[in-house]
Amino acid sequence: MSGFRPAWVEVDLDAVHHNVRALTQVAAPARVLATVKADAYGHGAVPVARTALAAGATWLGVAFVEEGIELRDAGLDAPVLLLSEPPAAAAPTVVARGLTPIVYTEAGIDALGHAAASAGTTLPVHLKVDTGMHRVGCRPEAAVTLARRVADHPGLALEGLATHLAVADEADPTYTEHQLDAFDGVLAEVTAAVGRPPVVHAANSAGALAYPRARFDLVRVGITMYGIDPSAVVAGAVDLRPALSLHARVSFVKDLPAGARVSYGLRYELARPARIATVPVGYADGVPRGLGAAGAEVLVAGRRCPIAGTVTMDQILVDVGDGEVEVGDAVVLLGVQGAARVTAAEWAERLGTIPYEVVTRLGGRLPRRHVGGGLQEDPGGAEGGTAW
Numbered sequence: 001m002s003g004f005r006p007a008w009v010e011v012d013l014d015a016v017h018h019n020v021r022a023l024t025q026v027a028a029p030a031r032v033l034a035t036v037k038a039d040a041y042g043h044g045a046v047p048v049a050r051t052a053l054a055a056g057a058t059w060l061g062v063a064f065v066e067e068g069i070e071l072r073d074a075g076l077d078a079p080v081l082l083l084s085e086p087p088a089a090a091a092p093t094v095v096a097r098g099l100t101p102i103v104y105t106e107a108g109i110d111a112l113g114h115a116a117a118s119a120g121t122t123l124p125v126h127l128k129v130d131t132g133m134h135r136v137g138c139r140p141e142a143a144v145t146l147a148r149r150v151a152d153h154p155g156l157a158l159e160g161l162a163t164h165l166a167v168a169d170e171a172d173p174t175y176t177e178h179q180l181d182a183f184d185g186v187l188a189e190v191t192a193a194v195g196r197p198p199v200v201h202a203a204n205s206a207g208a209l210a211y212p213r214a215r216f217d218l219v220r221v222g223i224t225m226y227g228i229d230p231s232a233v234v235a236g237a238v239d240l241r242p243a244l245s246l247h248a249r250v251s252f253v254k255d256l257p258a259g260a261r262v263s264y265g266l267r268y269e270l271a272r273p274a275r276i277a278t279v280p281v282g283y284a285d286g287v288p289r290g291l292g293a294a295g296a297e298v299l300v301a302g303r304r305c306p307i308a309g310t311v312t313m314d315q316i317l318v319d320v321g322d323g324e325v326e327v328g329d330a331v332v333l334l335g336v337q338g339a340a341r342v343t344a345a346e347w348a349e350r351l352g353t354i355p356y357e358v359v360t361r362l363g364g365r366l367p368r369r370h371v372g373g374g375l376q377e378d379p380g381g382a383e384g385g386t387a388w
């Protein structure tokens with residue numbers, strides 16, 4: 001932990017290593033792309049990327065050029081896929097930093113082609129087809145024309161064909177099967193026109209686990225490598241270990257009488273005298289303001305204790321009841337303490353969101369403490385140790 005504020009995110013790289021290793025085994029012979037966008041879903045992009053590669057992932061995936069640059073600046077030379085087409089102005093940088101862009105517009109293809117040709121190199125690109133998510137990607141009818149445009153461009157090579165699944169984490173398979181049928185059709189047409197792109201990919205974590213036909217050559221896993229199930233429907237298929245936990249230490253303690261009301265809005269009233277602990281982490285750190293009102297609890301001395309009232313910008317109040325608590329005592333907001341556990345899925349359930357949002361919102365003001373090395377090749381073998 002750096003600095004003076006006793007609040008931090010701990011990331012267990014051995015858990016990441018275990019999860020990626022398990023996912024590579026499920027996906028084989030397809031390869032694994034580790035999705036490390038959004039600072040590796042709040043876990044720290046560079047150490048997580050290193051660990052994922054050591055565990056058998058062969059690709060990294062990011063949303064934005066800047067995220068790819070961070071990986072390159074850290075010395076990572078694995079293929080880095082930009083999951084959406086980069087802005088035309090970024091094309092020279094994409095080429096210079098050796099990032100692999102997704103493309104789906106003529107303008108995007110031409111900008112990258114010109115940048116690669118002027119640099120005297122050939123840039124591999126992946127064509128993304130919209131088979132039903134309707135976020136990014138070309139229309140299925142346009143895929144062959146765009147594939148030809150790539151293939152005909154002296155600066156480009158069509159390395160990949162991709163799509164993205166909208167509801168692979170839900171129980172009804174109808175729409176996902178429809179998307180995969182459409183993708184199979186596009187793949188056949190593109191293959192007939194320009195040859196089969198060597199890296200075909202469609203699956204996120206849920207797709208990779210629930211739809212073996214979606215694995216193709218590469219699966220793009222994100223949430224599962226962090227040890228979180230994509231949904232209640234797609235759960236339990238692989239032994240996953242949560243990598244992230246959120247910790248703090250009590251900064252102040254007071255005893256209050258029955259009837260006292262606490263925090264902004266005075267919405268939490270004590271039914272009996274209670275010890276209230278202040279913990280220095282708040283909504284500016286990504287602990288949602290309404291978490292207390294939603295009934296959330298934190299762990300103190302291995303016991304679940306309610307968040308008392310409104311989460312403030314930098315601090316929460318915790319109702320420890322008649323329990324013992326002192327300044328400096330350890331508090332777990334997410335993770336395990338003794339036999340008790342609070343998961344990101346539990347917060348998500350209380351807040352009406354998904355665990356993805358819970359972990360990615362944990363802000364940059366919280367130091368990340370990475371533990372475990374994640375470098376061991378044999379899960380039962382050599383000691384990990386923090387190697388970075």
Ligand SMILES: Cc1ncc(COP(=O)(O)O)c(C=O)c1O
Nearest residue numbers: 035083164204205220221222223
């Ligand atoms: C294009 C794309 N592929 C893969 C992923 C990884 O998804 P998941 O975290 O559900 O495995 C994402 C994440 O949102 C994505 O946008």
